[in-house]
Amino acid sequence: MKKVFLSLLLASFLNAGELNIAAAANISYPLEELKAAFNEKYPDIKLVINTGASGGFNSQIKNGADFDVFLAANMDFATDLENLTKNKATSYAKGRLLLFAPKKDANLKGLENASCIAIANPKTAPYGKAATEVLAKVKNSNKIIQATSIAATLSQTINACEYGFIAASSKAELLKLGYKDENMLLVDENLHEPILQGMIIVKNSEDAKKFYDFILSDEAKAIFNKYGYE
Template sequence: MKNKLLGFMILFLIAGSLLIAGCTSTLSGSTPNSTVAINNTTGASQGSLLVYAGAGLKTPMDEIGTVFTQKYGIDVQYTYGGGGTLVSQMNLTHIGDVFIPGSTVEFSTAKNQSLVNTSQLIGYHVPVIAVQKGNPKNITTIKDFAKPGLKIALGDVNATAIGKAGDKMFTKFNITQAVEKNVVTRTPTINELTVIMNTGQADAALLTLDQINPETMDAISIPVSDNEVLVVPIGVTTFTKNQASAQKFVDFVASDEGKAIFAKDGFPTYPDPVYANVKP
């Protein structure tokens, strides 16, 4: 009886050892993949960068990322969002390598919080009035946003560069309260404003020139003297673990090749004599 019991205990211990070994093998086998995934997300490895980018810059930045990776073999991952939201994320995590918001306003906020230092200037986000095809509400100037009965879509003032630009223009013309009565939605990104206009949910919105889809909406220019033209900056974060690669990416975006991609997607590139009086 004792021999049988001893034999059973030995078999039990062997089985337990094999089970533990199997679990250890599974965990160690999955750990490298998990580490790679984390690195690809955070930019912690030398072969990967994490770029915080304004949502309205997605089209040119996606292409730039592809070209940059092909050229230098450095993977680029993006976190897109409103500039204010991205600053909050960087402050919370202190993870990532490059910041490119929709305007210098958000970059200055990040700089004041010691998240970035110097920047290079890439192009212009030019606010325009977007209206439904044929302009059925006969909107011709920014002042018309105050007309009673209109449905106006705007960007969130705290989250988006376009929201801040609109707020400044409405204040300049003393129409803030009248405009607010017409606001049916404020979105956390400019991309969502574009969707609202594409689907006919608003009579007008404040977008940027690069966001206009001529098949679904019309654009009305705002005179430079009345406008709040935005300048797009880019810079390396203060907490990057990939200083050399991050600087290489910043330099590429600011190069003639990088700016040409922005120009193709509807962004006037910096500097432009038309906007010579615009202060970054």
């Protein structure tokens, strides 16, 4: 009996999986809730989540980085890996761009005389690219500072800039920090290309497919919706 118990315990240990997830920084806010919901369904799969700029993860994966699933901030960085992974990328959420003004009411007209406008690097961060598209269509002071990521853009805006373009998923956290609805403006989607966020399985496995399917589930969609995604 003891041997049977030990054999079952060993089998359980060997079957316990670990998934390395590369995730765009803008989904940092819903990630903990998504992780908890996934682990309720699959308690034996450990998620190791890394967040950062999508362009950086794209380069790392091309250079052999050990990720199982990639959740990018746009479709381009995911579809760019289709030939390498032999898998298809799909959209898991639609993001929204937010104009944040920590010390005043946020409005696009105010950009005309802004002392500093923070955006994420448009080459590696899709929300930065969307911000440049907006700035090309509205009058602004051209006093633009590029941060390395969408997370760094938020920090730059709070500490040094009059305005910043960030992910709408940041709104709930900003409200908790004491900022008001008036400090934030959801940017008109007609001013930039849609921010369709893409996902791709980098390394095929049953556990990777379970995570992929979960992110596309109604349960995950409801969590994304809570954080401003569509």
